Amino acid sequence: MKLITSYTSPFGRKVRIVLAEKRIEYQLIEDNPWSAESSISTLNPLGKVPVLLLDDGRTLYDSRVIVDFLDHSSPVGKLIPHDHRQAINTKRREVLADGISDAAVLIRLEQIRPPHLQSTEWIALQQNKIEHGLEHIASELDEKKWWGGDLFSLADVALGCTLAYLDFRLPELDWQSRHPSLAKFYSKLEERPSFTETAPPII
Ligand SMILES: N[C@@H](CCC(=O)N[C@@H](CS)C(=O)NCC(=O)O)C(=O)O
Numbered sequence: 001m002k003l004i005t006s007y008t009s010p011f012g013r014k015v016r017i018v019l020a021e022k023r024i025e026y027q028l029i030e031d032n033p034w035s036a037e038s039s040i041s042t043l044n045p046l047g048k049v050p051v052l053l054l055d056d057g058r059t060l061y062d063s064r065v066i067v068d069f070l071d072h073s074s075p076v077g078k079l080i081p082h083d084h085r086q087a088i089n090t091k092r093r094e095v096l097a098d099g100i101s102d103a104a105v106l107i108r109l110e111q112i113r114p115p116h117l118q119s120t121e122w123i124a125l126q127q128n129k130i131e132h133g134l135e136h137i138a139s140e141l142d143e144k145k146w147w148g149g150d151l152f153s154l155a156d157v158a159l160g161c162t163l164a165y166l167d168f169r170l171p172e173l174d175w176q177s178r179h180p181s182l183a184k185f186y187s188k189l190e191e192r193p194s195f196t197e198t199a200p201p202i203i
Pocket of ligand 1: 008009010011033034046047048049050062063064098105
């Protein structure tokens with residue numbers, strides 16, 4: 001199977017971590033969706049990475065569909081609980097973490113526009129989503145080992161990718177100093193080989 005993604009996408013990283021945790025072999029094909037040379041829209045009409053190409057010819061997107069597929073295709077390192085109620089809660093958490101990444105990507109895109117076209121209101125709106133999201137997650141995480149309790153899950157993978165992306169693209173937000181419980185959680189995650197192996201490039 002082939003994964004098409006950029007090395008900086010938090011959504012692509014989520015899929016790469018899931019592949020590593022589940023020990024699934026794949027080939028990574030790099031594609032920068034913002035570049036004129038990108039051919040991603042021939043695979044995903046929305047023109048976004050990540051996309052997974054299966055050996056049987058199927059094309060999967062977006063990251064949430066891909067990780068669901070991967071978790072069901074191998075029993076190794078289950079990341080979505082079997083119990084439906086718990087599975088839905090894990091996916092709800094994934095959506096929340098992904099939504100923060102969405103807001104961070106939108107800020108990043110705004111910040112690279114010519115200064116006279118940038119909207120401070122738009123950036124503030126997205127920053128509010130990030131802060132409300134982080135506050136909510138911190139209240140759910142509290143003193144728990146992992147976001148869902150004792151078991152490591154897809155929710156933790158998604159949150160780790162989001163926190164890393166905030167550090168990578170928006171370090172000025174300094175989320176660690178406002179959310180020490182999230183910082184503690186993140187330092188635990190950083191020790192996992194699946195995270196160290198997929199860290200965004202140093203630029
Ligand atoms: N909900 C999607 C989000 C994917 C996404 O926003 N990818 C970004 C890169 S981080 C992208 O390819 N954007 C290109 C575009 O919006 O044109 C997922 O989970 O895969």
